Amino acid sequence: MSDETSSRSSDRNPLTGEHAVSRLRGRVFEAVTFGATAFGIVTVTFLLAYVFNDALRPLTADAGWYLVFLGVLVVPTLALVGYYYLRDPAAGEVALAATGIPVVGLLVGGGLVVLFVEIVTPVQWFGTLLVLLLAAAVVLAHRRLRPDAAVERLAVTLLAPLLAVVGVPAVAVDWTARTPLTGTELFTVAFSTPELLSSVPELFGALPIRPVGWVLLVASVTVPTAFLFGRIVAHRREDDRGVWETIAASVVVVSAGVFLAPLVGLNAENWVVLASVTVIPTGTYLEGVLRRREGTSGLAFPVVLVAGGLLGTTLVGALGFAGPEAWLDWGFLTSPTSRDPERAGIYPPLVGSVMMLVVIVVSAFPVGVAAAVYLEEYAPDGGIAGRLVDLIEINIGNLAGVPSVVYGLLGLALFIKGMDLQSGIVVVGGLTVGLLVLPIIIISAQESIRAVPDSQCRASYGMGATRWQTTRNVVLPRALPGILTGTILALGRAIGETAPLLMIGAASSVRLAPDGFFDKFSAMPRQIFAWSSEFDADFRFGVLAAGVVTLLVVLLVMNGTAILVRNRYQRGR
Structure with a gap:
């Protein structure tokens, strides 16, 4: 008994007399x-x-090559990182953003360049944008002339741009036949290989006199991008002139760079696309940093990286030091696959992945966000309808965990067997993988909408706003950062899926990149899977590793972008 008492007293605080909690x-x-x-x-x-x-083979480089880059790049970079970490954390944040924004811009720009090279010409893109602007004008005019005709306006909003951009199907069908066409036959006749009347972009392209391609891209890519980022500048300065100044400066810089682009191996059109999604966002961020005058020393970090890389390249070339004989190089990214591992590349699967992402974004993103808005803002709460909504939400959560191969079977049954679409084409792959990520987009959008403070919605209702006005002007703008974050993460998963592509018949290897969304394609994970079964060890270790690193870089950049978007808006900046 005395031992137990002494043990308890050892846990007693001598000052307060209370027992201390064991940690x-x-x-x-x-x-x-x-x-x-x-x-x-x-x-x-x-x-x-x-x-x-395996992908970079660093041990094949000369020792002098490493010494040069160690002295001109690695040491200065590490010194700056140490200084930012110990002395100026705000500058470290600026350094990270000032380096990451151009990298993300180059990645996005590379995807857009692929689209303009393989799918659409500048003339077609400009004509499409012109059609969308005219369609928006038609919708606004209809809203003013017939404000109560909501159903008519919805039809105009959906059909006018589609018919003007794609063209009106001029299908020759024997309507006197006694046997009626099934839904699948109608879909196949109307949309698989239709004979179309001339669309507006085609009519614009047939004009005998029109501006050159890079001028059209400046008008249809640079100006809209500058307008969006110019609104950010105007909001910072609380001055509407920021929009027009940003547009003017962007047009001047991009147009002047057209004449210097050939010096670095770029044609005028590719330069306009890359500069529009890289230079304009970077310049907007730099303007904000200089305006705040906080962490400006972080701007030295990307300068040291670029200068060190250029100086190191010049020195190793002058001194004759050989770099690593990497499998992953520019030729690997721009070459088609081959039976010879030394000449194998990943360009066609890279283009296929980009085109598949376009289909996923166009198909899954609007449907997912619309479903989330309905479930959170319009769905009934009680009664039988409310229980049905609860059941739907439970099933959406369950669908997010279904194995990807099941979605591949669903795509095979729905799009290939049901709609009689050709197997292994881009649109089938995009729609199938879009079904896979759709529950993830819905769930992330729901969480973002729930995070909007209820007090702001009540204030909007108190001012007389309708539910749709509150959703459009209050809920969606504040939930958009979270929605974009969840969507980017979902796309990161989509680009790495292999099982659905196997089920819908995506090609294991293609020599040519797809020219349209109804062409056969291969994607990066599908090509990597094909390389893993090659007998040649160079394919299974070297080429495969280069493909994996390419896919990982794309995934890391996408995930890093999502994290930056989330952190930026969480701080309210």
Whole structure:
């Protein structure tokens, strides 16, 4: 009994007389979680190092090559990182953003360049944008002339741009036949290989006199992009002139760069696209940093990176030091696959992945956001209808965890067997993978909409706004950052899926990139899977590793973009 008393008294605080709570369990739990986290990070690091070693083959470079880049690039970069971490954290944040925004812009610009090279010409793009603007004018005019005809306006909004851009199907069908056409036959006749009347973009392209391609891209890519970012500048300055100044400066810079682009191996059209999605966002961010005058020393970081890379390249060339004989190089990104591993590339699957993402964004994003808005803002709460909505939400959550191969079978049954579309084409792959990520988009959009403060919605209702006005002007603008974050993460999963592509018959290897959305295609994960079954060891270790690194870089950039968007808007900046 005395031993038990002494044991309890040892846990008693001599000042307050209260028993102290043991922290042993908490410290053990902290140690276990830290160990599990460290083990996971170390394991993933070793795996990535193994793959990067096979793709880049760093040990094949001369020792002098490493010494040069160590002195002119690595040491100055690490010194700046240490300074930002210890002395100026705000500058470190600026350095990260000032480096990441151009990288993301180049990635997005590369995807757009692929689209303009393989799918659409500048003339077609300008004609399409012109049609959309005219359609918007028609919708606004209809709204003013017939404000109560909501159904008519919805039909005009949906059909006018589609018919003007795609063309009116001029289908020759024997309507006197006694056997009526089924829904599948009508879909196949009307949309698979239709004979179309001339669309507005085609009529614009047939004009005998029109501006050159890069001028059309400046008008249809640079100006809209500058307008969007100019609104950010105007909001910072609280001055509407910021929009027009941004547009004018962007047009001048991009147009002047057209004449210098050939010096770096770019044609005028590719330069306009890359500069529009890289220079304009970067310049907008730099304007904000200089205006705040906070962390401006972080702008030195990208300068040191670029200058160190250029200086190192010049020095190793002058001194004759050989770099690593990497499988992943510019030729790998721009070449088609081959039976010879030294000449194998990933360009056609890269184009196929980009085109598949376009189909996913166009099909899954509007449907997912619309479903989330209905479930959160319009769906009934009680009664039988409310229980049905609850059942739908439960099923959406369950669908988010269904294996991807099941969605591949669904796409095979729905689009190929049901709609009689050709197997292995871009639109089938995009729609199938779009079904896979649709529940994820719906759930992330619902969470973002729920995060909007209820007080703001009540204030909008108190001012006499309708439910749709509140949703459009209050809920969606504040939920948009979270919706975009969830969508980007969902697209990151979509671009890495292989099983659905196997089910819908995506090609294991193609020599030519698809020219349209109804062409046969291959995607990066499908091509990587094909390389894994090659007998040649160079394919299974070198070429495959280069493809994996390419896919990982795309995924990391997309996920990093989502994280930056989320953090930026969480801080309210």
